[in-house]
Amino acid sequence: AQSVTQLGSHVSVSEGALVLLRCNYSSSVPPYLFWYVQYPNQGLQLLLKYTSAATLVKGINGFEAEFKKSETSFHLTKPSAHMSDAAEYFCAVKGAAGNKLTFGGGTRVLVKP
Amino acid sequence: GAVVSQHPSWVICKSGTSVKIECRSLDFQATTMFWYRQFPKQSLMLMATSNEGSKATYEQGVEKDKFLINHASLTLSTLTVTSAHPEDSSFYICSAPPQREGYNEQFFGPGTRLTVL
Numbered sequence: 001a002q003s004v005t006q007l008g009s010h011v012s013v014s015e016g017a018l019v020l021l022r023c024n025y026s027s028s029v030p031p032y033l034f035w036y037v038q039y040p041n042q043g044l045q046l047l048l049k050y051t052s053a054a055t056l057v058k059g060i061n062g063f064e065a066e067f068k069k070s071e072t073s074f075h076l077t078k079p080s081a082h083m084s085d086a087a088e089y090f091c092a093v094k095g096a097a098g099n100k101l102t103f104g105g106g107t108r109v110l111v112k113p
Numbered sequence: 114g115a116v117v118s119q120h121p122s123w124v125i126c127k128s129g130t131s132v133k134i135e136c137r138s139l140d141f142q143a144t145t146m147f148w149y150r151q152f153p154k155q156s157l158m159l160m161a162t163s164n165e166g167s168k169a170t171y172e173q174g175v176e177k178d179k180f181l182i183n184h185a186s187l188t189l190s191t192l193t194v195t196s197a198h199p200e201d202s203s204f205y206i207c208s209a210p211p212q213r214e215g216y217n218e219q220f221f222g223p224g225t226r227l228t229v230l
Contacts, residue, residue: 032217043206043221051217090156099145099210101219106156
């Protein structure tokens with residue numbers, strides 16, 4: 001069984017400030033981990049993924065995430081928030097076998113000017 | 114990347130009617146597709162796994178006679194909401210994992226907003 005917990009359903013940051021979204025997972029097998037972004041009334045777009053290669057993963061739009069096995073975490077960061085980063089962010093985990101994704105509850109990011 | 118489309122993007126129907134939503138993989142083949150529903154300000158809930166050439170696998174609590182899934186080809190899966198009621202109003206999203214080397218992620222369609230009056 002696998003699960004994902006995203007700490008904080010809402011995060012408010014000022015434009016230009018650091019964005020930090022937290023994700024902790026549990027998985028009985030080495031996981032694949034993903035961050036997706038969803039803009040209003042749209043589907044999900046992949047930001048980045050961890051697939052057991054480098055633990056620090058760089059994604060699109062200046063985002064990156066670090067896989068820490070000891071902490072079972074995969075937190076998402078961006079050094080400087082932009083207004084266009086306002087969206088919903090989902091962390092997801094997939095076991096090595098099969099394709100089912102398990103999603104966290106999501107974190108809504110608000111960017112203040 | 115890989116592209117997944119959905120049609121229609123939004124639909125309004127009367128209570129008691131059936132609605133069909135299409136999910137297509139445009140530039141890759143998908144033997145498996147997934148259907149999710151998403152209520153406002155909530156996460157995605159997996160409804161079922163659509164399997165090409167075999168029956169869909171439904172998650173616990175999802176009525177298979179209510180939500181009919183047909184994986185007609187390697188690029189098309191359809192979800193039919195039968196005898197729709199207002200409580201079926203939701204955002205329905207499909208996804209598909211490309212059967213390609215190096216792809217572990219799923220690609221998502223843009224979603225279909227269903228409103229049942």
